[in-house]
Amino acid sequence: xxxxxxxxxxxxxxxxxxxxxxxxxxxxxxxxxxxxxxxxxxxxxxxxxxxxxxxxxxxxxxxxxxxxxxxxxxxxxxxxxxxxxxxxxxxxxxxxxxxxxxxxxxxxxxxxxxxxxxxxxxxxxxxxxxxxxxxxxxxxxxxxxxxxxxxxxxxxxxxxxxxxxxxxxxxxxxxxxxxxxxxxxxxxxxxxxxxxxxxxxxxxxxxxxxxxxxxxxxxxxxxxxxxxxxxxxxxxxxxxxxxxxxxx
Numbered sequence: 001x002x003x004x005x006x007x008x009x010x011x012x013x014x015x016x017x018x019x020x021x022x023x024x025x026x027x028x029x030x031x032x033x034x035x036x037x038x039x040x041x042x043x044x045x046x047x048x049x050x051x052x053x054x055x056x057x058x059x060x061x062x063x064x065x066x067x068x069x070x071x072x073x074x075x076x077x078x079x080x081x082x083x084x085x086x087x088x089x090x091x092x093x094x095x096x097x098x099x100x101x102x103x104x105x106x107x108x109x110x111x112x113x114x115x116x117x118x119x120x121x122x123x124x125x126x127x128x129x130x131x132x133x134x135x136x137x138x139x140x141x142x143x144x145x146x147x148x149x150x151x152x153x154x155x156x157x158x159x160x161x162x163x164x165x166x167x168x169x170x171x172x173x174x175x176x177x178x179x180x181x182x183x184x185x186x187x188x189x190x191x192x193x194x195x196x197x198x199x200x201x202x203x204x205x206x207x208x209x210x211x212x213x214x215x216x217x218x219x220x221x222x223x224x225x226x227x228x229x230x231x232x233x234x235x236x237x238x239x240x241x242x243x244x245x246x247x248x
Contacts, residue, residue: 006161007051008198010119017041017092021112021119022159024051026058041092045069045078046121047109052159053077072108088112102147104140105130111147117155118202120147125158126200127183128166129211131246137239141214144238148212152203163187163197166209169248173210173222173241180208214238 009029010021019042023029033040040063045053047070056067056077068088071081082088084101097114102123112119122130123140124147132140167184174180183204187197206212213219214234223240224230231237 008157008159008161008196009055010157012090012093012095013038014093017090019044019090019093019095020059021157022046022052022121023055023059024053026055026062029055029059030062039063039092040065042088042090043067044088044097044112044119045075046111046119046123046159047106048073048075049106049122052121070106070108070110073106083108083110100146102143104132104135104137104143107134109135109143113150113154116151116153117157117199118147118150119157120159122159123147124156124205124209125160125166126156126163126187126198127170127180127205127209128162128245129209129242132242137242138235140242141235141238144212148202148206150202152201152206154202155199156202156205157199161196161198163200164191169245170208170210172248173244174213174216174218176218177208179204183208210241211238214241 007024009023012019018038018040020029021044042065043056053075066080067077068080068082069075069078071083082099084099086099088097097112100111100113102109102111105122109121109123123143164187171180190197210219214237220232220237223237226244227240
């Protein structure tokens, strides 16, 4: 469901219960639960930013449920701190998700992975990645590499609808990438119809997302032109195009 300006709150559900991921505000969640006649079973947070946890306290006033989130981030409403190696079980949904540490956007950002789904908050976006607010380029690059080691058919559920602007930047970095042209045409049709462009798949991200393509010659060349220097190390390429995107 949509929230705030361009956030997504993801819902995992069956006929009677639902868990929500990154509820930046409570209202759309409460409306959805009432409309669908569902009981809230759990709340999962990927990081501490208010647009991802701002609705947790209000939801807990309606129903006390477990609140999972990163072990080392300041989330006052957290009841089940988790980090890599932990699992999250929602028995009402017969669902178990693995936790991955993916710092970079924030100090201890996490992702949830399971059943062919990846909930990655603001680390990996459709055709983009998050800003480095609390982490380093080295951390973010390593986090993205961890995510792309998952199967290509993994569905990527990110935190924001940034896809078309991300594609515009990606085409600047890699203008000859035909997969980007096809993706832009498809995703523009979706947005024109009022539909989300996500989830994408990891396979699609590997083919079109410049932040996952830092070894590709065209991406390296574009990073060199941006810097006015010769670099080839993928972390330095990543850092260059992340800085470029900040100014784009």
